[in-house]
Amino acid sequence: MPHEVMKDIYLIRVPLPGNPLKNLNSYLIKGAERSLLIDTGFNIDACHEALVEGIDALGVSLDDLDIFLTHVHSDHTGLIGRLKTGKNRIFISSTDLLVLDRFRSTLRWKEIEEQSLSFGFSEEEITENRKTNPFKNYLPPQDLKIETIEEGFIFRIAGYSLVAISTPGHTPGHMVLYDEAHGLLIAGDHIIFDISPNITRWPELPDSLGDYLKSLDKIYKLHVTTTLSAHRNPMGDIRDRITELKEHHMLRLDEALEIIKAEPGMTTYEIASRMSWSIRAKNWTEFPLTQKWFAVGEAGAHIDHLIQKGLIEEYEENGKKKYM
Numbered sequence: 285m286p287h288e289v290m291k292d293i294y295l296i297r298v299p300l301p302g303n304p305l306k307n308l309n310s311y312l313i314k315g316a317e318r319s320l321l322i323d324t325g326f327n328i329d330a331c332h333e334a335l336v337e338g339i340d341a342l343g344v345s346l347d348d349l350d351i352f353l354t355h356v357h358s359d360h361t362g363l364i365g366r367l368k369t370g371k372n373r374i375f376i377s378s379t380d381l382l383v384l385d386r387f388r389s390t391l392r393w394k395e396i397e398e399q400s401l402s403f404g405f406s407e408e409e410i411t412e413n414r415k416t417n418p419f420k421n422y423l424p425p426q427d428l429k430i431e432t433i434e435e436g437f438i439f440r441i442a443g444y445s446l447v448a449i450s451t452p453g454h455t456p457g458h459m460v461l462y463d464e465a466h467g468l469l470i471a472g473d474h475i476i477f478d479i480s481p482n483i484t485r486w487p488e489l490p491d492s493l494g495d496y497l498k499s500l501d502k503i504y505k506l507h508v509t510t511t512l513s514a515h516r517n518p519m520g521d522i523r524d525r526i527t528e529l530k531e532h533h534m535l536r537l538d539e540a541l542e543i544i545k546a547e548p549g550m551t552t553y554e555i556a557s558r559m560s561w562s563i564r565a566k567n568w569t570e571f572p573l574t575q576k577w578f579a580v581g582e583a584g585a586h587i588d589h590l591i592q593k594g595l596i597e598e599y600e601e602n603g604k605k606k607y608m
């Protein structure tokens with residue numbers, strides 16, 4: 285059953301089976317005429333059933349329910365194809381719509397696979413990932429009319445005025461919604477309380493971690509009393525959490541720098557294998573492949589930030605990118 289977290293704002297927990305994130309927190313803001321849903325779940329039956337059950341329990345018809353997507357990831361966007369009726373509207377940032385369009389093209393996946401080779405993945409791992417990557421397989425269908433918004437766009441609903449704010453980092457076009465009068469922030473994956481949001485390499489962002497850290501500073505300045513985030517425990521003290529997240533990344537940057545300086549000439553994959561990860565596996569070889577993928581992406585984002593800061597250099601050798 286949906287749970288009212290603030291007046292007229294309901295949390296619907298959508299399970300993400302087999303995914304370490306466990307669930308997506310979808311929010312439904314119930315207005316007198318139109319309502320707004322924020323984020324949806326993967327394009328799979330288990331997510332669809334839980335979400336629709338929640339929407340039904342609130343007595344909201346899909347025709348009257350517009351949808352805002354905080355970002356492109358398929359655990360947020362996956363179900364829009366099943367929720368679109370022809371009478372409701374779907375919104376996302378223009379930047380992440382471009383990313384979504386690229387994700388849906390086979391060219392993008394070829395490009396990602398070529399990059400993954402240069403990061404140090406083996407051909408076998410790349411072939412295996414093609415079959416199992418949830419972000420690839422649970423995306424919404426093409427040919428859907430999705431409207432784009434820019435920073436400053438305001439959703440007015442149920443007495444709330446929710447302003448869209450760009451918070452690039454987790455994805456290139458990630459957006460949060462902020463209502464100053466109510467001290468409310470709908471944070472998407474920008475700020476999560478129980479786990480640190482995944483920061484990875486993006487072809488669109490030369491320094492995604494640098495962007496993420498700037499976006500954290502941007503949100504720190506706001507007057508937020510209630511934060512609603514998209515995974516796990518939805519609420520907490522946002523300034524404390526921002527400070528923790530920044531410290532976490534500083535430690536990771538130090539760790540990556542130390543590893544690179546101790547043994548120059550490694551690929552991102554090799555550097556990632558030497559970093560510490562909070563995952564229950566004996567060693568790097570036993571990491572499940574999807575976790576390796578996240579780890580290499582995350583290590584890469586830290587490496588890119590070290591390059592931007594002038595602390596290390598990148599060079600290429602036999603098609604592999606290496607660092608010193």
Ligand SMILES: [Zn+2]
Nearest residue numbers: 355357454473
């Ligand atoms: Zn995400």
